[in-house]
Amino acid sequence: MDNTSKSKFVLLTGGAGYIGSHTIIPLIESGYEVVVIDNLFNACKGEGEKPVSILQVEKLTGKQVTFYAIDLLDYILLSEVFDKHEFCCVIHFAGLKYSNESCNIPLNYYKVNVCGSINLFQVMMEHNVKRLVFSSSSTVYSEPHFLPITELHPVGQSLVNVYDKSKYYIEGIIQDLCNSDKEWFVIILRYFNSVGAHSSGTLGEDPNGTPSNLMPYVAQVAVGKIQSLNVFGKHCSTIDGTGVRDYIHIMDLAEGHVSALEKMQKSNDSGAIAINLSTGNGYSVLQVINMFSQVSKQEIKYEIVDCPNGYCDSSYCDASFAKEYLGWEAKRTLKEMCEDTWRWLSLYPQGFSTTT
């Protein structure tokens, strides 16, 4: 394995998105030169070529980020980016991400997520860039067979939505790629529920339409954009009857990517290695609501409703492998997750469109 490359150039696909844009900050702080490609499908466009999220990152870091408005499905333009820069690694965030939507337009999801990834891997191969950090999801575990969920938990069983399946398929393709060529080294990061925002309050999640995840939803109720929240619960076998999930602060998640990159620079490992990225702590929906209410000093109206069929009571991970292998662990508390989300939404109630 060629470990001598001194390149500090990192390509972030989908780097204008929520997780991608936050990850740029600790990457720059760690001395990496960041190149972003994004098709801007979900991004709020700023002045000039760059999306607002990237402009905000540049303000926060005082550094320029090289940006290309490119779609992963465009093999030729993608190749040209690899011709221009010698990358040490690619962090692959790009993809369509809404679970509900994915079931309505499955072909779009598979084309963008799966075929986009295959294109990227082929271009990487052609340019001899064989180190990759891949944004996977804890949803590949489906309904947990045991808790906490370790990386050895079965994956791919009874997956119901297309988004989850697309992530599972890409993991499978990565595994085959690594089996076929021992020079590849891929760290697959299985995120749990990423929430929060940069502590400056100037960078955060900018979802399209009504949010489908809990924290942005709670925040929208707190800020008065949505009246009330339906909470699945009463009958879960959890501390208060509502579902328990494992939340991770976006900046902890961002730093996890830097740790993965550092590992790739230092280690002679190869193959595909899957790692849970979260805190390992579960919080119930009511605990999240109460904490959010406390930090925002807003009443958050909610109504307890019956759980839908197949609703999972409790899901949280064993985060010990990330600590052991990457030397990384999440540091930020639920309180900080709520505080930073609230600061972001107070400053940018309309998300990035506030700034334009």
Added chain:
Amino acid sequence: MDNTSKSKFVLLTGGAGYIGSHTIIPLIESGYEVVVIDNLFNACKGEGEKPVSILQVEKLTGKQVTFYAIDLLDYILLSEVFDKHEFCCVIHFAGLKYSNESCNIPLNYYKVNVCGSINLFQVMMEHNVKRLVFSSSSTVYSEPHFLPITELHPVGQSLVNVYDKSKYYIEGIIQDLCNSDKEWFVIILRYFNSVGAHSSGTLGEDPNGTPSNLMPYVAQVAVGKIQSLNVFGKHCSTIDGTGVRDYIHIMDLAEGHVSALEKMQKSNDSGAIAINLSTGNGYSVLQVINMFSQVSKQEIKYEIVDCPNGYCDSSYCDASFAKEYLGWEAKRTLKEMCEDTWRWLSLYPQGFSTTT
């Protein structure tokens, strides 16, 4: 569901290949107008535009087959074919098909098989053609948990090669497509081991390089192109210690596709329905060798060697659902499979390149 279309035009992707070309014959005999697209990646080219397999079919049937040398990954050219013809149905054979090769070049396999299928389905959707027969494989079942294998047998577990995984992924995508749009009606045919040739001896399997399946291999030994055969065995818990598989005559398989098409024309069903296509009878490797030796009157040299790790002793299907749902069952015997293979190889010892 629009069941009023009187179009008898059927599109066959990969229609120049082994299964595709044989399927054209009973389709034409049943009154269908056949349009073939094929990228000719595995096909022997004839005079003019058409591959030899298609020219042979035209001789056998006395009918012209419309042919386009098009790759499924070419969205625009594929769309133009759908603009030109109003198809009642697509039979999707196209794909890379060599298990061993698939593990060496996984990205090529996933791109051609998975992304090619996604492209096809998108073009079909745009042209409101929502009836599909898909060539899947019994290999999606992996090592059988029980015998005979019914369609309810688990799929996708512990798949080891990329070809098998690509078929499993496409089945998953088809399922999601049918869930998202109730107008789709897809029959997924899970083939077991297709062997034999057209009884005329002028159309058969024309594999590239050394064959990896038993029957073509045995035939090559009989014809003197290969000296001897390694047979996994001694210790299988089968009739003679060698592996048992379920073989189906290519013309039976071809007729199964016509039955699937007839079902689609007559039925108001929708959704994705998987069907085993084979005889339901298992034959051991030695039984196949002995039968082939008997019909060819050639000695077939073989050596019994240890089974590789994970070698499956026995695999055969429950073929009753095909009979019940399609009104189809395989009729041809192992003897006919061997006779027809032998006739084809005697007439065309170099495959189709004999004719050029």
